[in-house]
Amino acid sequence: MSTASLAATAYQQIKLELDTFHYAPGDRFSENEVSGRLGMSRTPVREALVRLQREGYISVLPKLGWVVNAIDFEVFAQLYDVRAVLECAAADLLCACTDTAERLQALTAIWCVPDAERLREHARVSLLDEAFHLDLVQAAGNLEMARIHRDLTDRIRVVRRLEFTREDRIGTTYAEHARILQALLARDAAQARTLLQTHIAVSRDEVQKITVHALQAARRQRLSQAHVA
Known part of the structure; x- marks a missing residue:
């Protein structure tokens, strides 16, 4: 090898x-x-x-x-706030385009699908979720905005990694991404911004809860193993 x-x-x-x-x-x-x-x-x-x-x-x-x-959740909360600003700005740009549907065609094909066609594998959905937000900003056409957003994504990946270990997060993410795309396709910038802000805020809070729970479980397991030893 x-x-x-x-x-x-x-x-x-x-x-x-x-x-x-x-x-x-x-x-x-x-x-x-x-x-x-x-x-x-x-x-x-x-x-x-x-x-x-x-x-x-x-x-x-x-x-x-x-x-x-x-894991400094205060810092990550600030990074999520910046992410929301960038993605809302991208939504405004997309809604001002004349070819919005064409720019979002690939994302629509992934996320606006019936429940039976949704993926269930946690790792795969996690990658697609990250790509959704990256591609959304990329589609807006501002290369510098996309570069900053990629750097930001790299920094928050360390906490986002556990989000889709909970089954309900997969279905929720599909539904929320579909609604965001539908607002963008309708060129309803205000609705798209509201949906994005809520989606990102909920994701931030869920990631923190899942991470804290996982940390607590790991610590309990370590204490149990140490006690047995």
Whole structure:
């Protein structure tokens, strides 16, 4: 297996462990530790860790190894506010276009579908949800706005990763995305902005609740394991 393939495998495994809080915020670990556990050399493991560092999951401590980043919900709430501003501005631009339907055709084909055609796989829906918001801003045609929005998306991905571990979030997201698209297709900018603001605010609050619950469950499991040991 090539180094790139090994690095991709290492990335997926470590990310899963971060998502399930095998490594919790504040935990430290070394490249040697991960390499030994995964049965890989340090090179692909380091590449995987650097990628996770760029995505905001972990940080490197000189001579001390790696540490899982703390989750600052106040900062993330501010980032969600900025996201709402950008997406509402994109909605205004889209509603002013003469080819709105053409620009949104691909998104409409994904989200405006009957319940029987909706995807159920959490990981896949999560990727499509992120792409929905990125593509929506991209479709508005302002390249700088799209660039800033992509950077913002990279920063909040670390907390959004758990949103679709709850089944009800999938159906809710499909319904809300469809309503947003319908407002945009009708060129009702005020309605589109209202729907986007509500959608993003609810997503922010749900992500925080799901993350806090997952953290608490992980801590209880650790305490239970420590007690047994």
